[in-house]
Amino acid sequence: DAKTTQPPSMDCAEGRAANLPCNHSTISGNEYVYWYRQIHSQGPQYIIHGLKNNETNEMASLIITEDRKSSTLILPHATLRDTAVYYCIVRVVSSGGYQKVTFGTGTKLQVIP
């Protein structure tokens, strides 16, 4: 699986868009980009994923660069409840069937009132 790099922490004003970057310069063609978040010490929660096109759901938007070496998770109107650690991971879809999924240390997002 490709390695990802994220800033350790970020602040965002409540009501503003939070843009969380992720670098995955060694990503290969069959790897998807996934984002999860972990609020306090709860189990991580899935947010969104994508391959090469931009994606949007009710929680967030995912922008993947054309060369796929980096991506940005966008929370359009951050609220205090979005304060969490955000993880960017890449996952291979292999014919061998194994899905070893590893997490890095993520970005701690603090939403400020």
Next chain:
Amino acid sequence: NAGVTQTPKFQVLKTGQSMTLQCAQDMNHNSMYWYRQDPGMGLRLIYYSASEGTTDKGEVPNGYNVSRLNKREFSLRLESAAPSQTSVYFCASVRDRGLGELFFGEGSRLTVL
């Protein structure tokens, strides 16, 4: 629909004691995982099971054993607990080797004295 259920939620052990963390999912998922999370750190993969009857080591397998009892259940055993194994343990499952979001349990908080 319970999702991923972990037991126990809290446990205190003395050094050298053994115990088993239980994990069960009711989503008919094929792949299951055990992670540990130490304070202020990200998730580290201990063991995973791509499908019933198979298990493989992750990043930090030393001191642990696992059993994929059936498709629903994946247990993690500490044979001789050490203080370094004090952590929060998360179980997760995913539908198949292909795409799909990881579903996490709420965690098991283990303290080894």
